[in-house]
Amino acid sequence: MKINIQNLENGLIEIDEEIEPVFINKEIKQYYPNKIALHALVDKFGKDYRINVNINTTALYICDMCLTQFNYSFQAAQQMIFQVGSGKLEATEDIIQLPGNATEIDITPVLSEMVLLNHPLKMICKKDCKGICPNCGANLNTEECRCSKESTDPKWDQLRKLIK
Numbered sequence: 001m002k003i004n005i006q007n008l009e010n011g012l013i014e015i016d017e018e019i020e021p022v023f024i025n026k027e028i029k030q031y032y033p034n035k036i037a038l039h040a041l042v043d044k045f046g047k048d049y050r051i052n053v054n055i056n057t058t059a060l061y062i063c064d065m066c067l068t069q070f071n072y073s074f075q076a077a078q079q080m081i082f083q084v085g086s087g088k089l090e091a092t093e094d095i096i097q098l099p100g101n102a103t104e105i106d107i108t109p110v111l112s113e114m115v116l117l118n119h120p121l122k123m124i125c126k127k128d129c130k131g132i133c134p135n136c137g138a139n140l141n142t143e144e145c146r147c148s149k150e151s152t153d154p155k156w157d158q159l160r161k162l163i164k
């Protein structure tokens, strides 16, 4: 995703685009198969470009507890400042320096970082996910555990016999 800055006037421009998720890190690529909606505001002031980026997409996660695939509305936002050539801003971590003859700003590395930083450590399909039974593998959200019946029923039968 590159922003052409060659003929950009001072002031605010708005960018709305749908981009392919090709920039996403290999390790987490499988979770982001859908197009990514990008909304950016580019504020140009002389040689400085302040860019506010919002991205959102429908991610496809796998629940850590019940192993079911589920859709997740993924969103991330970030502000970045680029400076073309040596300007009045001091180069710090927050300001990305570009050569004086730059004609475009490539925000792709920032986009892949945004996804990586906002990628969840834990994927849970819903707050009260019951997970799967470690014994029989039943998804306890949608089905009853088979092994609990098998193991309790005979005991109850024995108890009933005792009571009689």
Ligand SMILES: [Zn+2]
Pocket (backbone or CB within 6 Å): 063, 064, 065, 066, 067, 068, 124, 125, 126, 129, 130, 131
């Ligand atoms: Zn789950």
Ligand SMILES: [Zn+2]
Pocket (backbone or CB within 6 Å): 133, 134, 135, 136, 137, 138, 145, 146, 147, 148
């Ligand atoms: Zn079970």
